[in-house]
Amino acid sequence: MGIMSFVIKRLLWMVPTLFGVSVIMFCLTILIPGDPALLRLGNFATAEQLQQLHIEMGLDKPSHERYWLYLKGLVQGDLGRSWRTGDAVTNNLKARFPATLELGLYSTILSILIGIPIGVVTAARKDSYLDYGGKLYGVLGVAMPLFWLGLILVYVFYYLLGIAPAPTGRLDMLVAPPPRLTGLYVVDSVLSGDMEALWSSISHLVLPVMTLTFIVAASIARMTYTSMRRVLSAQYILVGHAYGISPHRMIYKYALKNALMPVITFVGLQIGFLIGGVVLVEVVFALPGIGRYAVDSLLVNDFAPVQGFVLVVLVVYLCVNLLADVLYGLVNPQVRATME
Amino acid sequence: MPAEVTRRRFLLQTLGMIGGTMVAGDLLPLLAEAAKRKQVLRVAIERDFETLRPELSAGDTINMLRRLIYTTPIRWGTKQRPDGSLIYDPDTIEPVLASSYKVSEDRQLIEFTLHSNAKFANGDPINAQALKDSYAWFLATRGSGQLRVNGLPSADRIEVVDDVTVRLNLDRPVAWGLIGNALLSSSSIVHAKEILKHATADDPYGLRWLETKTVESGAFVIETWQKGSMMSLVPNPHAFQPAKLERIILQVVPDASTRRIILERGDVDFAVQLATKDIPDLRKVSGIRVTSYPSARGWWLGMTWNKAPFNNIHFRRAMAWAMPYDKLLQVVTHGLAERSRSCVPNNISGYVGDFWPYETNLEKAREELTQVQMPDGFSVTMPVYAGDLFDEESTVLIKESLTQLGIKVGIQKMSIGQKRSLMTQKQVDRAVYDWRPWVPDAGYFIYWNWLPDSFTNYWNYANPEAQTLGNESITMVVGSPERQAKLRRFQEIVNGDIGLVPLFTQFDNIAMREHVQGYVYYPDTVPVLAKMSLA
Numbered sequence: 053m054g055i056m057s058f059v060i061k062r063l064l065w066m067v068p069t070l071f072g073v074s075v076i077m078f079c080l081t082i083l084i085p086g087d088p089a090l091l092r093l094g095n096f097a098t099a100e101q102l103q104q105l106h107i108e109m110g111l112d113k114p115s116h117e118r119y120w121l122y123l124k125g126l127v128q129g130d131l132g133r134s135w136r137t138g139d140a141v142t143n144n145l146k147a148r149f150p151a152t153l154e155l156g157l158y159s160t161i162l163s164i165l166i167g168i169p170i171g172v173v174t175a176a177r178k179d180s181y182l183d184y185g186g187k188l189y190g191v192l193g194v195a196m197p198l199f200w201l202g203l204i205l206v207y208v209f210y211y212l213l214g215i216a217p218a219p220t221g222r223l224d225m226l227v228a229p230p231p232r233l234t235g236l237y238v239v240d241s242v243l244s245g246d247m248e249a250l251w252s253s254i255s256h257l258v259l260p261v262m263t264l265t266f267i268v269a270a271s272i273a274r275m276t277y278t279s280m281r282r283v284l285s286a287q288y289i290l291v292g293h294a295y296g297i298s299p300h301r302m303i304y305k306y307a308l309k310n311a312l313m314p315v316i317t318f319v320g321l322q323i324g325f326l327i328g329g330v331v332l333v334e335v336v337f338a339l340p341g342i343g344r345y346a347v348d349s350l351l352v353n354d355f356a357p358v359q360g361f362v363l364v365v366l367v368v369y370l371c372v373n374l375l376a377d378v379l380y381g382l383v384n385p386q387v388r389a390t391m392e
Numbered sequence: 393m394p395a396e397v398t399r400r401r402f403l404l405q406t407l408g409m410i411g412g413t414m415v416a417g418d419l420l421p422l423l424a425e426a427a428k429r430k431q432v433l434r435v436a437i438e439r440d441f442e443t444l445r446p447e448l449s450a451g452d453t454i455n456m457l458r459r460l461i462y463t464t465p466i467r468w469g470t471k472q473r474p475d476g477s478l479i480y481d482p483d484t485i486e487p488v489l490a491s492s493y494k495v496s497e498d499r500q501l502i503e504f505t506l507h508s509n510a511k512f513a514n515g516d517p518i519n520a521q522a523l524k525d526s527y528a529w530f531l532a533t534r535g536s537g538q539l540r541v542n543g544l545p546s547a548d549r550i551e552v553v554d555d556v557t558v559r560l561n562l563d564r565p566v567a568w569g570l571i572g573n574a575l576l577s578s579s580s581i582v583h584a585k586e587i588l589k590h591a592t593a594d595d596p597y598g599l600r601w602l603e604t605k606t607v608e609s610g611a612f613v614i615e616t617w618q619k620g621s622m623m624s625l626v627p628n629p630h631a632f633q634p635a636k637l638e639r640i641i642l643q644v645v646p647d648a649s650t651r652r653i654i655l656e657r658g659d660v661d662f663a664v665q666l667a668t669k670d671i672p673d674l675r676k677v678s679g680i681r682v683t684s685y686p687s688a689r690g691w692w693l694g695m696t697w698n699k700a701p702f703n704n705i706h707f708r709r710a711m712a713w714a715m716p717y718d719k720l721l722q723v724v725t726h727g728l729a730e731r732s733r734s735c736v737p738n739n740i741s742g743y744v745g746d747f748w749p750y751e752t753n754l755e756k757a758r759e760e761l762t763q764v765q766m767p768d769g770f771s772v773t774m775p776v777y778a779g780d781l782f783d784e785e786s787t788v789l790i791k792e793s794l795t796q797l798g799i800k801v802g803i804q805k806m807s808i809g810q811k812r813s814l815m816t817q818k819q820v821d822r823a824v825y826d827w828r829p830w831v832p833d834a835g836y837f838i839y840w841n842w843l844p845d846s847f848t849n850y851w852n853y854a855n856p857e858a859q860t861l862g863n864e865s866i867t868m869v870v871g872s873p874e875r876q877a878k879l880r881r882f883q884e885i886v887n888g889d890i891g892l893v894p895l896f897t898q899f900d901n902i903a904m905r906e907h908v909q910g911y912v913y914y915p916d917t918v919p920v921l922a923k924m925s926l927a
């Protein structure tokens with residue numbers, strides 16, 4: 053019950069947070085100079101045509117009225133309309149979210165599976181070549197620009213070696229998408245038994261996931277390393293050694309469990325970085341996700357999609373962090389007690 | 393008699409079999425793929441289509457799609473260049489939906505005779521009434537500034553003579569009247585009746601429906617559209633001119649360098665909007681054909697006429713002397729451009745390059761600046777469209793040059809949306825920018841840029857004599873000696889005033905795989921993919 057009320061309380065706190073962010077976003081869009089109608093019309097336009105388009109796009113209304121309309125829609129789940137795509141932002145985000153989710157999900161899972169073992173092993177073998185290698189990877193991973201890494205991987209694996217598919221989205225051009233069940237092509241291909249789409253979607257995910265994983269796993273590895281080093285120098289570990297418990301058992305049964313506490317929170321916080329990274333990776337690999345949707349919209353002053361993107365990302369971020377806190381509570385009885 | 397099995401023979405045969413299998417394993421799928429891809433044109437495009445509404449004209453991508461799915465009565469004729477490449481012919485017209493056309497002597501009456509078997513994608517006929525409805529829809533939505541400009545202000549000036557004959561009665565003769573009313577985007581034929589079925593009280597012209605759905609009149613119809621990713625098109629089953637291509641796939645690849653490498657590796661047949669810096673290297677790649685066309689896309693340094701010191705002629709002359717013209721050509725355009733010497737772009741009818749004596753000369757620039765009141769020095773901020781290499785690099789080189797004159801230049805990066813808006817609202821003091829006319833005519837360019845109420849007269853230029861000449865050129869016959877004389881005088885005046893500083897006119901560099909045939913370069917650089925095929 054304690055955890056449940058904690059979750060409900062946190063969920064309720066999301067409402068004012070979302071409201072505050074929606075106000076800030078709306079104010080920013082007003083402050084950013086630029087008239088989207090002008091862009092939509094192109095060079096060959098007339099003043100009359102411009103006026104007409106202002107009315108059609110609702111730009112003739114005062115700002116407070118536009119915000120009120122936006123807020124009314126928001127309460128009903130309507131994130132507005134994108135003038136660039138001519139469609140409801142909610143529809144656009146729904147169509148594009150699976151591409152982002154697929155990329156983000158696999159990258160997160162792989163980052164955890166790679167980052168934590170590297171952190172543990174390097175911490176356990178201090179001052180060995182493994183330790184130096186792990187540290188070097190940590191520095192490289194944190195320092196390397198994501199965009200650049202993506203381009204290099206494309207250059208090497210696609211252009212030079214020819215073993216990766218062309219970075220042209222989620223599938224080969226001549227492969228039809230699987231029937232939409234979840235929107236995740238890998239899952240949908242498996243469920244529908246479409247092997248061609250399965251192979252194509254997996255092969256198109258390899259480089260983007262590698263790009264994100266390389267960077268995110270490095271941060272997780274560094275965090276795990278620091279946490280493990282702290283735990284391994286604790287007195288109870290020394291006592292354990294003195295009792296003759298094997299190093300392997302000490303590390304994986306006793307030290308790791310305690311070292312993982314801050315790592316769980318860190319992974320939750322990494323979601324923010326991951327979403328930022330997803331935007332860049334989607335541009336490099338031509339993936340039609342919500343990140344690229346937001347960037348493309350921002351460049352042409354189409355602000356409803358940007359507002360929608362920020363709100364969706366915020367909800368995801370808050371939910372993941374809530375989940376991390378709950379997990380933290382489940383793993384650590386002390387924290388659980390404070391929740392209760 | 394069977395050959396003796398020796399150890400060497402056995403080894404060679406085994407290796408041969410393994411090698412053969414490997415080659416076949418690699419080659420056969422490729423051959424099968426090639427066969428499968430026969431007449432499937434794969435095109436890498438910069439961004440997704442924003443809308444299926446043809447009356448909005450922003451961007452080459454939407455224009456490319458518009459040419460595929462909406463027909464027009466006519467298009468430019470074609471001629472061959474000495475290198476074998478095809479280019480539009482400004483002196484000839486090719487009928488498309490119209491099987492023939494007539495223009496009256498006073499140029500106020502244009503008559504089209506339509507193909508009798510022309511149909512929309514749903515099988516409805518594209519007859520004279522459908523054509524009139526399409527024009528009427530454009531005019532009703534007020535979506536076409538072009539039609540009004542071109543002498544067609546209302547639908548009652550369109551006359552249905554019989555089932556296949558339509559007359560446009562223009563309210564005045566317009567130099568580009570035929571092109572403007574029958575070839576440009578505003579002449580895209582839409583199924584107005586079908587669109588209006590989706591009209592609502594707050595959307596009386598069905599615009600919202602047309603954003604994402606349509607009934608095609610062009611050579612191709614949309615098969616699938618994965619938003620933000622790709623669109624596949626197949627030939628219109630009712631098209632009166634059969635297409636050679638079986639399918640066109642338009643794949644969104646936002647990054648220019650990625651478009652380049654997938655073209656190099658043969659994963660697409662044609663890539664648009666490649667970075668100019670990549671062109672010299674692409675020329676060396678086997679299997680790729682790169683053709684440079686002299687375009688009318690001019691680049692200028694614009695300066696406001698609203699405030700000092702920009703409206704001081706000595707300041708403007710100083711700027712004209714200070715521009716690093718050769719450096720711009722070499723560094724920014726990699727030699728893929730030509731010097732521009734007028735207030736209208738090169739390679740259009742009526743261009744005169746005789747009135748621009750300025751070369752890079754900082755001494756002369758300093759002399760001019762001594763006559764300008766700038767006691768405390770001078771600084772200016774120039775907006776730059778982040779991501780446009782021509783804009784960014786040109787501005788940096790100009791800054792470097794002006795720094796030597798003691799002028800401080802700040803560079804403010806912004807999105808294309810912000811920069812364009814600020815310029816159209818006349819809030820920019822000075823900027824590098826480009827403009828490409830869709831009709832290769834100086835009078836057309838003047839209409840949109842140089843008259844006091846021109847939509848893109850960003851700098852508020854006004855000169856009564858130039859205005860009179862510009863207005864007169866609108867109604868005169870293109871190429872006539874009287875009009876050429878007026879256009880010449882216009883350029884003499886505006887260049888004398890330093891209306892703006894012409895920097896260069898870029899080439900359009902088109903790259904595609906060698907097996908792609910039928911590409912024709914048009915003045916708006918938007919290809920007609922339906923005319924292309926694969927060898």
